[in-house]
Amino acid sequence: MEITAAVLSALNAPHDFRRLTLDPPRRDEVLVKIAATGVCASDAHTRSGRIPSPMPCVLGHEGAGVVVDTGEGVTHVVPGDHVALSWMPNCGTCRYCTAGRPVLCSASAPALLAGTLMDGTVRMHDGDQDIHHYSFLSTFADHTVVPAASAVKIPDSVPLDVAALAGCGVLTGYGAVVNRAKVAPGDTVVIYGAGGVGLSAVMGAQLAGADQIIVVDPQEDKRAGAEIFGATRMLAPSDDVVATVRRLTGGAGADVAIDAVGANGLLEQAFDATTPGGTVVCVGVPAADSYAQVPGARFVREEKFLTGSLYGSSRPGQDIPKLLSLFASGRLPIDKLVSQTYRFDELDTAFDDLAAGSNRRGVVIVDPDLVN
Ligand SMILES: [Zn+2]
Ligand SMILES: [Zn+2]
Incomplete structure (x- = not known):
């Protein structure tokens, strides 16, 4: 399918909003329509080169949205489900995952650093040029394909701009x-x-x-x-x-x-x-x-x-829903973190404000219809 994504092609460059081709989800992958995404310090550190990552890429690793399609083998979510995204999709079988420390997953880390999905390949292309993923999620896009373990099902009642923050900053x-x-x-x-x-x-x-x-x-x-x-x-x-x-x-x-x-x-x-x-x-x-x-x-x-x-030394699949349950019962005021919202095309302004330190958290509303 065709998507619109904010592509980063060089260090410190402005984001380039391009039409890209997004391949369908493969086995154990999920296609998600992005509703909202936070802008996190790690995105800024990657744009500046402090955190090395392959380019061109689509940044963004703190998002939430709605499942559109699922690849073979995916059973925990179906199209229409609301999901918060986890940037550490644990494999479930390595020594760290089996020891209950999934953020140290030894299968995920190499793919994360390579800017690919778990199988070492990418789903985004600009003509014949491959576009790298970022932290498996690339939420600065209207749609994204993520590993199944990254799509954490959440209740429909949680606002998706709040759910986005649970996926990185809050959990961390x-x-x-x-x-x-x-x-x-x-x-x-x-x-x-x-x-x-x-x-x-x-x-x-x-x-x-x-x-x-x-x-x-x-x-x-x-x-x-x-x-x-x-x-x-x-x-x-x-x-x-x-x-x-x-x-x-x-x-x-x-x-x-x-x-x-x-x-x-x-x-x-x-x-x-x-x-x-x-x-x-x-x-x-x-x-x-x-x-x-x-x-x-x-x-x-x-x-x-x-x-x-x-990543909060967490078990994202269990801890993200717990955080949102605490939010729903009024004990974790995650919504008060959002000090500024931006339209998708104002992404660079959100980065400028992050650099100036003027936000608690800036949230980019990618699809206003899904948030309001
Ligand atoms: Zn982050
Ligand atoms: Zn693992």
């Missing part, structure tokens, strides 16, 4: 707190970054019963917004964060620190802001050639946990 931030750090009632949590991922970490910390939730962000309007989601204290980086956190915790430091930024030096600061026995979770992706240092002797003596978290 919430999961870092709940699945990885396992924040407990009464904990103090420090969260660096008040964008979509950081604020989702704030929501997770509040639901988990954290007592103090301290948010650090350089932008005043973002700090102010964090309160809506349950932050108890907002700090600017210039506020001597480590000393302030210690003071707020009787000298001990936070039980958990979440780095939702990935900037140089933040991991070290998060380490210092954490109490002995505490946990530092790194979520924001630093540049590929960056390294972090922690003080070796203190690392041993203070028994701190230092861990990364990919």
Whole structure:
């Protein structure tokens, strides 16, 4: 079929809206009509080259829509079903999947990096030129073919612009707190970054019963917004964060620190802001050639946990519906993350606003009829 997609052909180039040919879904694949898609920092990092990915490609990995067609072997969704999209379609059989850690799936990762679907081939073409997928999803298009495991069935009652965010930013931030750090009632949590991922970490910390939730962000309007989601204290980086956190915790430091930024030096600061026995979770992706240092002797003596978290250390097929159920019952205000919506042809403006830090989350409405 013919589709319209926003093609990225070179680093930092504007998106080129082109008519492409989209092949039908093959075995274990699903054709989805995209309703809405978030614009995530990883899209911007790929456009700038910080995250390498084959081009030309169609970016976008935080979307939701409606199933149009299914390939052979697909039984969990039928045409007409609403789906949120997961960018880590676990194979279900590798050692990580069978150990209950599907975001580490060893079958998915190589295809993700190659910009293909699971079988190593692509479905999008511009004449005789192949167009690469991005994170299996390529949601900056009016239709996309995704692996069956990426299409997570959700209730029709959930607005699709809200469901889109559950597919990356919300799951990443919430999961870092709940699945990885396992924040407990009464904990103090420090969260660096008040964008979509950081604020989702704030929501997770509040639901988990954290007592103090301290948010650090350089932008005043973002700090102010964090309160809506349950932050108890907002700090600017210039506020001597480590000393302030210690003071707020009787000298001990936070039980958990979440780095939702990935900037140089933040991991070290998060380490210092954490109490002995505490946990530092790194979520924001630093540049590929960056390294972090922690003080070796203190690392041993203070028994701190230092861990990364990919995609909320989640089981997307189960966790995305759980998040949307929490949204439906009013306990996870995902809709409040959407600070700006854009028409599909305003995609580059959404990237500009992301770069300027002016959004909690910008959402591109690809098909207004499906969202309203
Ligand atoms: Zn993302
Ligand atoms: Zn696997």
